[in-house]
Amino acid sequence: MSKTHLRRAALAGLLLTGLSGAALAAPPATGLGQSWPNATDVSASPNWHAYVFVLGGIEYVQVNDQNGNVIGAVGTANGQFITLPIGAFAQLVTTPQQPAAVTTTAQPAAAPTTVYQDAAVQVTATPKTDGTVQLMATSTCDPIQCNNRNQ
Numbered sequence: 001m002s003k004t005h006l007r008r009a010a011l012a013g014l015l016l017t018g019l020s021g022a023a024l025a026a027p028p029a030t031g032l033g034q035s036w037p038n039a040t041d042v043s044a045s046p047n048w049h050a051y052v053f054v055l056g057g058i059e060y061v062q063v064n065d066q067n068g069n070v071i072g073a074v075g076t077a078n079g080q081f082i083t084l085p086i087g088a089f090a091q092l093v094t095t096p097q098q099p100a101a102v103t104t105t106a107q108p109a110a111a112p113t114t115v116y117q118d119a120a121v122q123v124t125a126t127p128k129t130d131g132t133v134q135l136m137a138t139s140t141c142d143p144i145q146c147n148n149r150n151q
Helices: 003-025 143-149
Strands: 049-055 058-064 070-077 080-084 113-117 121-127 133-139
Touching (some): 049 113, 058 121, 070 121, 070 133
Antiparallel strands (some): 049 058, 058 070, 113 121
């Protein structure tokens, strides 16, 4: 084998080793519904944990408290939202399309805190006087902008 072929083979081996190392260093985000999912905490508040998962063009936003307890989650695409049936207070999550599944007479114990925000969605958390937490997801863009952004 010539020196040129040996160099090319060595370079190919190094590239493959480097690529496999990069793949191992950055595993895909997984674990929707888990206390400590394999995803980056993207919370806008130090008092909460927020994790984003994307699958099939749908963005899933999960909110956990400081102890890792799942509070609730929403799925969103093109300005549309759905509450996911996960988390201790999933029944208190509100979206533009879905009111909370249960009503409560508890009052806010603090002002709403923005837990997560991107170009299309904002999620706030409001602790209540009865110890529950209400999550509210809203669109941060008008439907035409959201639809055009995802095409």
